[in-house]
Amino acid sequence: MFKTKICELLGIEYPIIQGGMAWVSDAILAAAVSEAGGLGIIAAGNAPADWVENEIIKAKEITDKPFGVNIMLLSPYVDDVVDVVIKHKIKVITTGAGSPGKYMDRFKEIGAKVIPVVASVALAKRMEKEGADAVVAEGMESGGHIGELTTIALVPQVVDAVDIPVIAAGGIADGRGFVAALALGAQGVQMGTRFVASVECTISEAYKKVIVEAKDRDTVITGRTTGHPVRIIKNKLAREFMKLENSGATKEELEKFGEGRLRLAAREGDVKNGSVMAGQIAGLINDIKPVSKIISDIMREAEEVLSNLSRLGDR
Incomplete structure (x- = not known):
């Protein structure tokens, strides 16, 4: 029911991408998301290239499903990280904090799908011109670095402005948010905070507890x-x-x-x-559960939402 262009583009079962969160999104979390049918992401952040390479190797040992790497373009190690991503022929690359334009030709040479994270229509249009395969339109509800527009305002404007698929991010943690994102014209969603509160996330349990109690x-x-x-x-x-x-x-x-x-x-x-x-959606998250359960619950809830909407239309 929820097969979209993003599923086809990335070779995944569900149009759900795990956000690239520095010090959080490692090989174990990324592999778990990919194994559950979404797209896991290893976050390079400000980490040196050897750390990123070790995580890529580890992820390949855990899963044979597609996964990606998020490159933070302001990292002092960005050039070395790009070299590692090229060496290992990573098939999906998400980027943040700038434009990946200077690396685009190298990414395309290995057949990678490049998906920049954007917080404005202008940047989305620029990324499309530079050869991006899709964009993540991230609203200010998100955790970490944010822009100024809310998800519900940003996503449809980006959808109308570009011809490439748009992935919605910010304030999404359940089936209701998933369906809402698709209703805005997105072809998929990216979630960060919800996956932090998962069994497979290897960060401190104290960090997870703060999110659950928020x-x-x-x-x-x-x-x-x-x-x-x-x-x-x-x-x-x-x-x-x-x-x-x-x-x-x-x-x-x-x-x-x-x-x-x-x-x-x-x-x-x-x-x-x-x-x-953490994003504002932390207030909606009240448990820590396996990644597979998070994704299956979202898809079940999404089907229930559509079913309820259909019944309303029949009245």
Whole structure:
């Protein structure tokens, strides 16, 4: 029922992509999502190329299903990471924090599908001109680095502006959100926060617990004054960061203060002083379950939503 152009493009069963989250999206999580019929993503983040290569090798040992790598284009190791992705002939590459244009020819030479994450219509149109195979239109409900438009406003505008498939991201964690994204014209969804709260996600259990316990207003946006706003769960770090921002701290001071905080939360479990990146949809997530269960539940819920809508139409 839910076979879309994205399924055909990426060779997957369900049009569900796991977000590329630094310090979170490793080989184990990516392989689990791919095995369950979606598309798993290994996030390069700011990690050195040898770490990325090890994760790619590990993922290939776990699954023979398609998976991808997310390249953060502002990483100091980006050129080396691109070399690794080319070496291993990764078939799906998602990108963030810039344009992959300078690498596009190399990606195409290995037959990779390139899917940039965008937060505006203008960037989506530019990515299409540069040869992107699809785009992820990510609303500001998302966790981590965000733009200014909401998912429900951004997605249909991007759909109308480009001829390539659009994947919706931001505020999606169940079958209702999945169907809503398709109704907006998207050909699939990308989810991050929902997959953080999964059995296979290897981050700190404390990080997962914070997401499960979060309420609807428990995320805040930090870093607006730096030009790179980030959505995180309210905690001691968030309060201190916003206090610094309000006091007129420089961009350099704020970046130094925030350095290493995501790893601190995700891998070391310090959810008070670390950056717990999560989307607004965290308030809807109240359990930790296997990735296969997350995906199967979403597809079942989506069918129920469509069935209910059909009955309403018959009245």
